Amino acid sequence: MINLIDRPYGQKYNPKETTTRFASGVTGGNKMTIQQISSFAAGEWIAPGAGARNIASAITGDVIASAGNNDLDVQGMLDYARNVGGPALRKMTFHERAKMLKAVAAYLGKHKQAMYDLSFETGATQNDHLIDIDGGIGTMFVFASKGRREMPDGHVYLDGDVEQLSRNGTFLGQHICTPLQGVAVHINAFNFPVWGMLEKVAPTLLAGVPCIVKPATNSCYVTELCVRLMLESGLLPAGAIQLVSGGLGDMLDRLGMQDVVSFTGSAQTAMKLRSNPVILENSVRFVAEQDSLNGSILGPDAQPGTPEFDLFVKEVQREMTTKAGQKCTAIRRIIAPENTVQAVIEALSARLAKTVIGDPRLETTRMGALVSNGQKRDVLEKAGIIGQEAERVFGDPDAFDVEGADAEKGAFLPPMLFHCANPDSAERVHDTEAFGPVSTIMGYRDVDHAIELANKGLGSLVASVITHDPAVARQVALGSGAYHGRLYFNNRDSMKESTGHGSPLPHMVHGGPGRAGGGEELGGVRGVTHYMQRTAIQGSPDILSAIGEKWVPGATEIKADAHPFTRRYGELAIGETMHTAARTVTLEDIEHFANFTGDTFYAHMDDAAAERNPFFPGRVAHGYLLLSFAAGLFVEPNEGPVLANTGLDNLRFMKPVSAGDSIKVRLSVKKKTQRNDEYGEVRWHVTLTNQDDELVAEYELLTMNAY
Known part of the structure; x- marks a missing residue:
């Protein structure tokens, strides 16, 4: 027996090898060892003990391992x-x-x-x-x-x-x-x-x-x-x-x-x-x-001969056979326009017929075995229940070919397709999940009927809609969104880059309402917060700044001993603040900026028109002129630790500035985020006030500063 951890990375597996981490029975004259699967508890590996259970190979049905210990x-x-x-x-x-x-x-x-x-x-x-x-x-x-x-x-x-x-x-x-x-x-x-x-x-x-x-x-x-x-x-x-x-x-x-x-x-x-x-x-x-009865809807526009029809058939075949259908996101119910049901059955059956079932180690195999013979029996039992309301139109579990393995000993099944002719009166096809390569097709009259059928599953992890019609997509989203954790839309425009109906991505929520469990996993930071407590804190700006490690306007300012743009990332303190001198905005400034940029909007150039506007007292300065002047007031022009200005967030203009008004800037270090060992992001809170200390504009400036 060899330790597979020591196998050179990338070395191709050879199913004829007789030395694997574990196997059972006699192969090539060598009796293999049953692997003892341990637990890791309180810093130590604990071997199986009382209550241990044997584990069989899905391929051969032979015992290959033992796991469990009642004395943990x-x-x-x-x-x-x-x-x-x-x-x-x-x-x-x-x-x-x-x-x-x-x-x-x-x-x-x-x-x-x-x-x-x-x-x-x-x-x-x-x-x-x-x-x-x-x-x-x-x-x-x-x-x-x-x-x-x-x-x-x-x-x-x-x-x-x-x-x-x-x-x-x-x-x-x-x-x-x-x-x-x-x-x-x-x-x-x-x-x-x-x-x-x-x-x-x-x-x-x-x-x-x-x-x-x-x-x-x-x-x-x-x-x-x-x-x-x-x-x-x-x-x-x-x-x-x-x-x-x-x-x-x-x-x-x-x-x-x-x-x-x-x-x-x-x-x-x-x-x-x-x-x-x-x-x-x-x-x-x-x-x-x-578990959930995930569905896939073929849009009414996706008739045979369209890219969407072919895509639909391909997606369903893939979801039925990947992991031998043992996926929580697999398509269990195929919902197609009534006039396309027979065409879908024929096209899908043709694709399923090409699916090679066999020893998963063989390169020719496209669908392996279920995880165990117990699971195989469960799938057959559930398929029998579905068969009470639907006719099996493809796949005979008593007659199918398996390459390189014994179909009787291993947990192999063929993909099985059922057709439910009366989905409105059916019950078990909407509440019975055969967790294997089993799916049921049913026809719908119109989009509202398709939504009704999809919702009969009473909550799923994912439903997909294959359509090139945005109106159909919107109708399904509004009518069925509340019943599904994820809605996956695909068509000719997105199919080359789409990840597939059954692929949960860590960026997006994975979960679903009702029968699907009511929970949410993944979803980026949303998934992280499942393991955190959300707490409301109340207090002064200084208190909130200290707790959140992020400067809150109104908190105590730290007077900068030197221009903050001359200080490296590690030298800057949260709350470090710079106040600039004031600059007067003239009419010549406004007109020059308008002519130079081409922004001759009437509020900047036509006094009478500006006065008719309820927001302005007359001609006013451009907002972006004010931002430019603000940069001129606080920027340190010489080479230093500020490497780049990477953008600004949350820009708001609160009060117009007229010719003759002056502006000044307050620049405060709001937040610091290290990006690597060479530099970090500094988020600056910037406010512009006029000669009466009234807030004119506010935004957050982002810079990358050398560490």
């Missing part, structure tokens, strides 16, 4: 996470945690071939690995990037703008988010042993919360390898992540109000877990992503 010290794991992992993570800033995630993702990327080789035993093909393993690593990279770009290099995340709660601005309000001081328990499904873990781990660790990962036992051996790699990298602080291979025992009975349960799986299991009296009594956060 679950309270010790919770204490270790709360008392060791939590403090270590909270000590780090968001940017430090983001850098950690990026480094871990890079480390996993160097060793992903080992995970590929192991994951074949789950029935997944090489293309499936790209979704699960590469997708999981990519998700970590995205959260690392968003942590650096959208979150502060500090310990408090500011949620929304400052609210003025008093007349003169001495009493303000602000919402902040801080890490929960408990532990996140992640309960994951079998279908994505790597992505399913990393898409939860990334936002959790970025939030500053330790996690305990409990993968589904059927595929936990792949998760275990991924966790081993993460720990072997040495990049995570002690207690940041622990692993339960097997059952959780009574861990959920020991959770409190600072803890989170994040669950992916069946609605039945979710109901059982979230109904735990301790979870209810302690108001433990429970984020659920459950």
Whole structure:
């Protein structure tokens, strides 16, 4: 037996090899070892023990591993996470945690071939690995990037703008988010042993919360390898992540109000877990992503022969066969115009007939096995229920070819397509999910009818609409948006770059209402805040500035000893302020600017017309003239640590400036964000006031300053 971690990265897998990390039975005369899948608890690896369960290969049906230990010290794991992992993570800033995630993702990327080789035993093909393993690593990279770009290099995340709660601005309000001081328990499904873990781990660790990962036992051996790699990298602080291979025992009975349960799986299991009296009594956060009857609508404009029709058929075929249909986002209900149903059946059946089913390690295989024979039996049972209301028009589970494997011993099934002729009276096709390569097509009369059918699923993770008609897209969004976590629209314009119906992206929310669980995962920083507490703070500008590490107007100013543009990033202090001299704006200035730029808008050039405007007393200065004069008042012209002006945000003009008025500028360091070891972004709060100290304009200036 060899350790797949030591396989040279990128080395091609050969299914004829007799030495793998584990296999069972006799192959080439060598009896293979059943792998013992351990848990990682309180800093130590714990081998399987009492209550361990055997795990079979999806390809052969033979036992290949054992996992589980009823004697795990679950309270010790919770204490270790709360008392060791939590403090270590909270000590780090968001940017430090983001850098950690990026480094871990890079480390996993160097060793992903080992995970590929192991994951074949789950029935997944090489293309499936790209979704699960590469997708999981990519998700970590995205959260690392968003942590650096959208979150502060500090310990408090500011949620929304400052609210003025008093007349003169001495009493303000602000919402902040801080890490929960408990532990996140992640309960994951079998279908994505790597992505399913990393898409939860990334936002959790970025939030500053330790996690305990409990993968589904059927595929936990792949998760275990991924966790081993993460720990072997040495990049995570002690207690940041622990692993339960097997059952959780009574861990959920020991959770409190600072803890989170994040669950992916069946609605039945979710109901059982979230109904735990301790979870209810302690108001433990429970984020659920459950099974759902996702649908795909073929627009009425997408008739046979159009690019949209071909795209629709291709998308459905891909969603039915990728991961052998074992995707929470897979298309379960195909909703097409009544006059296209037969054409869809014929075109889809032709594509499905070309899908090669077999040993997932073979390059010719396009669809591998389900994760286990138990799952195969469950899919057949659910397909039988669907068959009570729909006719199977493609795919016979009793007669299909499998390349390189035994169809009877392995967990193989063909893709099965059903046709429901009466979707309005049907019930089970709208509430029964066969979690495998099974989908049902049904016809609709008009777009409102299509929306009605889509909504019969009572909540899904994703619905897709293939149409080139924006009016159809809008109608579906308004009529069905409340029933789905994501609406995916695609057509000839976007199909070359689209990511696909069934591809949750870390940038966007993944979850859904109703049957889908009611939770939200991913969604960028939104996903991070699931593991944080939103708190309203109220106080003076100085108090809010200190808590949020961001200068609030009205807070104490720090007088600059030198021009702030001569000071390096690390030398600037939050609240450091410069007040400039005043400059008078003349009529000649206004006319010169108008003629020079071509902006001869009447408010600047025609006194009578300007006076008729309710906003102006007469001819006034251009807003952009005022910005230019402001820059002239505060800019230090000589070479220095300011490398570039990268933009301005939140520009507002409050009061017009007429010829003869004067303006002066206050420039304050509002926020600092380090970008790398060479420079950081400085956000300056800029105000322009006139000769009566009235606010004329306000904005935020962004510069990059040498570190």
